[in-house]
Amino acid sequence: MxxxxxxxxxxxxxxxxxxxxxxxxxxxxxxxxxxxxxxxxxxxxxxxxxxxxxxxxxxxxxxxxxxxxxxxxxxxxxxxxxxxxxxxxxxxxxxxxxxxxxxxxxxxxxxxxxxxxxxxxxxxxxxxxxxxxxxxxxxxxxxxxxxxxxxxxxxxxxxxxxxxxxxxxxxxLSHFNLVMNATVNAFDANDIRPDDVALGALPLFHAFGQTVSMNSTWRAGATLVLLPRFDAARAIELMVKEGVNTFHGVPTMFVALAGAAAAMDALPELRVCVSGGASLPLAVLERFEEAFGAKIYEGYGLSETSPTATVNQPVFGTRAGTIGHPLWGVDVEIARAEVEGRVELLPPGELGEVVVRGHNVFSGYLGRPEATAETLVDGWLRTGDLGTKDDEGFLRIVDRKKDVIIRGGYNVYPREVEEVLLRHPGVAQAAVIGLPDELHGEEVCAVVVRATGAVPEAAEITEWSKEHLGRHKYPRRVEFTDALPLGPSMKILKRELRVRYAQ
Structure with missing residues (x-):
């Protein structure tokens, strides 16, 4: 039995x-x-x-x-x-x-x-x-x-x-996967209390919204306030009205909330803010924490890990720019990325592929044994993300294995370039992609949404980047757009940008 x-x-x-x-x-x-x-x-x-x-x-x-x-x-x-x-x-x-x-x-x-x-x-x-x-x-x-x-x-x-x-x-994902992920999110990662009130603004059809907003909130016996369509001003009003103290979001939501805060009559008193779904640029974290006086706990996961694998947790201390430590009962390590068919773990400080094992790892892909066998290797789940783990166990995501740009034989990690661009006062959002280039193999291209009222020129942004980044890293090409294409889970769709700007 x-x-x-x-x-x-x-x-x-x-x-x-x-x-x-x-x-x-x-x-x-x-x-x-x-x-x-x-x-x-x-x-x-x-x-x-x-x-x-x-x-x-x-x-x-x-x-x-x-x-x-x-x-x-x-x-x-x-x-x-x-x-x-x-x-x-x-x-x-x-x-x-x-x-x-x-x-x-x-x-x-x-x-x-x-x-x-x-x-x-x-x-x-x-x-x-x-x-x-x-x-x-x-x-x-x-x-x-x-x-x-x-x-x-x-x-x-x-x-x-x-x-x-x-x-x-x-x-x-099994009942065990999802019940455990909700439970350790609620009681071990963050201290979620029955009198908490959480805003459900992340789509519930997505693993992050479903596990962290809905199931974890209810696992702790707390209240869930739903917002059918995310709009920053509307979200702030609703949070104030309902006494919301817990917010879960993706970076694009934190950008919008920080931008809307100044014009609002009142702001909610937030105790727990969790970011996931994509990496949170430090500039965004700082802007939000300054506006709301609330700490953001950045985490990381995939649909295949129920989804939470790691998060900044008060018990370990938190560190901006990292995804914290593995969840209770979960192991997250760094493995040699180029080795196929087996998992070879690397010592602290080395860059490699993030691998996960624990109660959160899925059963496999429905009806796709080959894809499952490629992802589940030696008892570990290979995430396809590149990262590092320091001596204190803090994990960082450097980039998607597939998003890394190789320019003239040098690896350029788009996330690092985006972090720099987002500190430019004229830049509201930025996505960095590699485009085919005859001379260098790939060229670094930045797709930028200008900040309200700002009109920086492409040359100005390239110069700014040049001052803050290595010679092989700064974007030689800068494109402006009114909005970045977002997927259903509010992640920036880089493959669409690559297609759009490759011509």
Whole structure:
């Protein structure tokens, strides 16, 4: 008999331990843990009525409204596997996710109905619209008395990772992976307390928002305030109104909040701010901490690691510019990047590929044994990120293995160049890419969004960079744009920039 565990226990236990506590706030809607669990059990009953059996995959396409957590926990309670769908995908991309995951049903928010329905019809998957249609089914269904028991290693969620190459692959995460990640995030990494109030502004369809904002907050019995569309001024107003003291975001969100702070009447008193999803430039960290008087704890992870692998944790001391230490029960080391097929660990201070092992490492890519075997080597997960670990165990990410620019035989790490550019007063955002070059193999190109009211010229930015960077590193080419292309998880899409500027 295998050990059993369900992700649904995160919600069920709160309904048992703190039934009257406010769990969820969205606009005018305020629900207690007992009410959220009641809705999830009713919806789980409806799913069973629709033929969902334990282990069946159910796709979920919804923004950060109350519909998302209800449906998410309903699927888990029915023993199903959640397949979250990115909201920025085209119908053909959604088709790929439905077909590849073998989903038997799509739960789709009305705002996404057009794309979702087109995709589902193309692959013959049943669609139920969240809101009136699903609620009607939930009203007439017999609510499940509790959640369906699952083995701890059974799949709970399949995340489709955009990956920098080829079609998205489904990363399979178990109940054990996700319950452990939520638990150690809440109780070991940061001290999350039941009276905390967290803002859920990160997309819940993404691993960071799902684990850190939703599941960890509820694992600690704290309150989640949802913001369906991130807008910095709106976020600040909402945080002040609801007494939010915990914020999780990606660097682009911290940039926007720091920029909006000066014009606001009041700012929230933030106790815990966590950054992840992409590296946080020091200039942004400083600007935000100055505006809000709050510390940012930068962390690191991937969909394949549930997602948190490391984070700056008060217990170890924190260090700006690093991603802190591994989570409780997780090992993160640096391995020789160029060695394929085995993991060869390097001593402190050496640059290499970040590798992870622990309770957070996924089961593998759905239906892709070769891709799984390339990623899981010698009991370690190879991340494809380059980093270092110092004598005190602080980890740093230097760059994606695939983003490194090789100019005239020298490695240039875009992140280092971006850090310098972001200190220029005329630069609001910057992305550095390598473009094909006949002479040097690759040339360093900076794509810049100008700061409001500033009009720096390309030559001025190149000169500024020259003063602060080695000869092979500074951008010879500077392009200006109004906005950088962002993926569904708010990461800058460098491959799109490479295509756009390669001509």
């Amino acid at each position: 295998a050990a059993t565990l369900s992700l649904a226990a995160i919600l069920a236990e709160n309904a048992r331990r703190r039934p009257e506590k406010t769990a969820l706030v969205e606009g005018e809607l305020r629900l207690t843990f007992a009410e959220v669990w009641q809705r999830a059990r009713a919806q789980a009953g409806a799913l069973v009525g629709l033929g969902v059996r334990p282990g069946d995959r159910v796709a979920l396409m919804a923004p950060n409204t109350a519909d998302f957590p209800h449906a998410y926990y309903a699927i888990a309670a029915a023993g199903g596997v959640v397949v979250p769908v990115h909201l920025l995908l085209s119908a053909s991309e959604v088709e790929h996710v439905l077909k590849d995951s073998g989903a038997t049903l799509l739960l789709c928010h009305p705002a996404q109905a057009e794309t979702g329905t087109a995709a589902a019809q193309a692959v013959g998957v049943q669609v139920i619209t969240l809101g009136a249609e699903f609620e009607k089914l939930a009203r007439i269904a017999e609510p499940l008395p509790s959640y369906v028991t699952r083995a701890a290693d059974d799949p709970a969620v399949v995340f489709y990772t955009s990956g920098t190459t080829g079609v998205p692959k489904g990363a399979v």
